[in-house]
Amino acid sequence: MTAAQRFERAVSLMHAGEHRASLDIADGLLSENPRDARANLLSARMLHIAGRHAEARRRLDGIAVEGHPERERLENDIRVMREFGLFQEAFPRDAAIGMARARERAPAHLRAGAVADAIAAALRERRGFSLIRIGDGEGAFVSLGAEDEARFAALYAHNRRDRAQIWFGGAVDPNADPWISQARTITDAIAEADIVGLPYPSWLEHEYRIASITGISALTNALRASRATNGHTCTQLIHVELHNAGLIQDLLRGQRTIGLISCHQELTRLLPEAFGIADIEFHHVPGEKGHDHLLPDSATRGEHWPTRYRQIMADLSSRSLHGRLFVVAAGILGKFYCNQIRRAGGVAVDLGSIADGWVGIVSRPGMSADLHLSRTARPSAPPNDPPSDLALGAFVRDILESGSKTALDxxxxxxxxxxxxxxxxxxxxxxxxxxxxxxxxxxxxxxxxxxxxxxxxxxxxxxxxxxxxxxxxxxxxxxxxxxxxxxxxxxxxxxxxxxxxxxxxxxxxxxxxxxxxxxxxxxxxxxxxxxxxxxxxxxxxxxxxxxxxxxxxxxxxxxxxxxxxxxxxxxxxxxxxxxxxxxxxxxxxxxxxxxxxxxxxxxxxxxxxxxxxxxxxxxxxxxxxxxxxxxxxxxxxxxxxxxxxxxxxxxxxxxxxxxxxx
Missing domain, CATH: 3.40.50.150 (Vaccinia Virus protein VP39)
Structure with missing residues (x-):
């Protein structure tokens, strides 16, 4: 096996959670070529994940930068890995997962039923309310002070480029104004929201298992973002839980008119048919560029930031929204829409990818195939990424739904x-x-x-x-x-x-x-x-x-x-x-x-x-x-x-x- 093939094998093992085996291959490559840049970076990554930070730093010191054909890129990769190690030292695996578990155990952490009750109460009382969900994308732009930003400057810049590519393709410089100034206010939106859906422990466990630099640090920062001790939280998957329990459907059936911020024009027909809604105030936003292989051209066409964003924010801030329910599915910018709706007296619910499911598009792992509101055929998944989560869920569901009597040994x-x-x-x-x-x-x-x-x-x-x-x-x-x-x-x-x-x-x-x-x-x-x-x-x-x-x-x-x-x-x-x-x-x-x-x-x-x-x-x-x-x-x-x-x-x-x- 060639050195290149062995390196690719090591990367595959890393993604499979076999960190020790990945490290062994990388170190084997370094025994043959101690200044191999890729092997040193991979070895350092595995060592940082294992908490062996001094050894990881020695690997990074062994990289030959002088004369490298892509010196600037390599130097940045080294800075990112050094700062990832510093981040791991400050917030090791158990501490990060412990933060998520502590939130789940806190009295202010709500289950789906309590969240639905809070939304219904805000609608009855015609007062401002927002439920937003925070994941790795939002966590990448959380700002925790000048000292933290300076300490992890290269790591955070890397994370923000990664997430912005998914949302906007190459159309937005994620580390330059005016975008970065707006995006960093996600920390304020988290502090102001009535209920915040936060990353759950198994999500962090998964990111550590695949050794994701962006996933680990961004999710940890989402949990670090300022939130009052008694501020209500819930799982980031609350949108799925509300849907699966029929709770969001019950809320929609009680509304004569709603607001909708989404990339799916089709929902202006499907939602009234499904829930008897008389009128929908629709704000179209271009969908995530990273999902353009799943979404129709009409959903992704156009520029969300800054043009469309400023138009929608101007409209939402120009009038009172008291008593109106808004369904929002608009990525990180959707959190800012939710915040403005709350300030204007409306009730904003961040449903995210559930809106994709309502039109028959499966855009997230673990999403049920039964979310769709229409009877039209759902698009097939890419040939190299079979929808095994859906098939597995359907397999178990079909057996359980056909069950008529339980027989335990x-x-x-x-x-x-x-x-x-x-x-x-x-x-x-x-x-x-x-x-x-x-x-x-x-x-x-x-x-x-x-x-x-x-x-x-x-x-x-x-x-x-x-x-x-x-x-x-x-x-x-x-x-x-x-x-x-x-x-x-x-x-x-x-x-x-x-x-x-x-x-x-x-x-x-x-x-x-x-x-x-x-x-x-x-x-x-x-x-x-x-x-x-x-x-x-x-x-x-x-x-x-x-x-x-x-x-x-x-x-x-x-x-x-x-x-x-x-x-x-x-x-x-x-x-x-x-x-x-x-x-x-x-x-x-x-x-x-x-x-x-x-x-x-x-x-x-x-x-x-x-x-x-x-x-x-x-x-x-x-x-x-x-x-x-x-x-x-x-x-x-x-x-x-x-x-x-x-x-x-x-x-x-x-x-x-x-x-x-x-």
Missing amino acids: GSFVAEIGDLVDQHSTRIMAPEEMLAEAYQPDRRRLLDYRCGTGGWRQAIEGMGYAWRGVNYLAGMAEGVRAEARAETGIDFYDGTALPYPDSSFDVVFSFQVFEHVHDPRGALPEIARVLKPGGRLIGSVSYLEQFHDYSTFNFTPYGLKLAAQSAGLRLSRVYPSYDVFTWMGRRLLIVTRSRDDNKLSAMLSRENVIHEEFLKYGARMGHTPAEINLIRLMFSAHFSFLITKPDRGDGSHDADGDASRSR
Whole structure:
């Protein structure tokens, strides 16, 4: 294989989330040519993602700039990568994802029903209101002060060029006035909006998995943007949730006249037909240039910024809009329209790509094929990008919609039925269980086989006193050296943990047991170092494919038996990523050698597949426990809470059976 082919293989592995393998190839290329610019940049990128920043800087120092045929471009690429490393040091992976999770747990974070109620109340009271959604595009233009802008100048300029290309093609210089002055006011729009849809944890996880420079930093900045502690937020996917639950349809049916800002003229016919609207005030805007292969010429033709934008803003600011509902689908400029509508007394709802779906165009990964309001055929997807997300969703939906009776294995119900949440279908991730379990007087935590300590910052942020342990022989050489350099990590022989009995209040195990060669031998050691009443919290592979020397996948019942044999008790299990998306995504990676497929965006614990299970359960009249059992049966992973009895007879433990009443 040539050097060029090996480099492309390394890039493919990076996009597939195989960062270690990508780094190994890049470093192999550098062993042959230490000043290879592309290999050094790729190696630095992987090292920054891994938190090995000093090594990454050394890679960048090794790039030969003098005499390079594209010296100016290369110097800029190096500056971007250096600043990406600085950004990663300031906002590492767990901190960024932790911000998203903290927002979701906050009292001010609203579900779809509460958001719909807030919109309806504003319409009844004829007062100004705006719901806007912030993603990587808006996050790229968030401005967090002169010092932050100066520190990450090259990185932010790179991000803004990337996003502006999607919106405007090459028609707008994203780093020059008048555009940049306007775009930076997105921070003000975020602060002023009544409800802001923010990036969700699994989106950030995806961007880290594919090592996206723009995605990681732009989404993190979207979360960093100023928002009052009690300012209402919701998921960035709120437009999809409102539609799937029928809530936006209910709001539209109650309106005699509405405003519409969109690239789709066709909606002025479809919306009245679907919802009985008598009149639509329509403002046409050119659609995103990056979607011109999906949108008709009439939708993308013209110049949105600055000409059309100024015309629409002048109209919206010239009169009172009290009591009028506006549906807005206009990219980043749509957020400014929403803000102006609010100031004029109108009610603005940022529905974004739902407007595409209403005319039968699937413009986003994970979008349902059933959004369309017409019966006209939907355009086919590009030949190299099959609509696998739609096909998969339709496959599961068709099976569930045709179901007439639920038949679960009797032993599964008998053995696991009491271990799922009895009252709620909310999925709890391991880190959420950790946060819930925290007690100031029971805070000593062991991160079991912690690797390089990637969870440390998030766990310490919860208040725990963190300690990590690794099986030395089970680690790759490079990772082993990095782990040795990290304070707070111990090493053991894979058999006896190097701690006295009853040393820890909590043991955390995130996707580890599938890689342990003797899990039944490992659990008694964990039980030994746990204090009475202690907890083992984590997640494990169930229906996942072979990966990274995996040895055993647990069933919930198998984990229950293994825990019992170690003197522990499996107290709670939660479903996780659905197996259909997980396996389909892996099949696409295997057959296409890249991770940028539509199923990657569906990798979340509560995606459209899980929504179909919820709808099926509601139709069948199932209890939350029954729905949870069905979802658990079809999960690639599951999360668990295992407890150590307070006394040897196992009559009581610190699970807190009160937690079952949530």
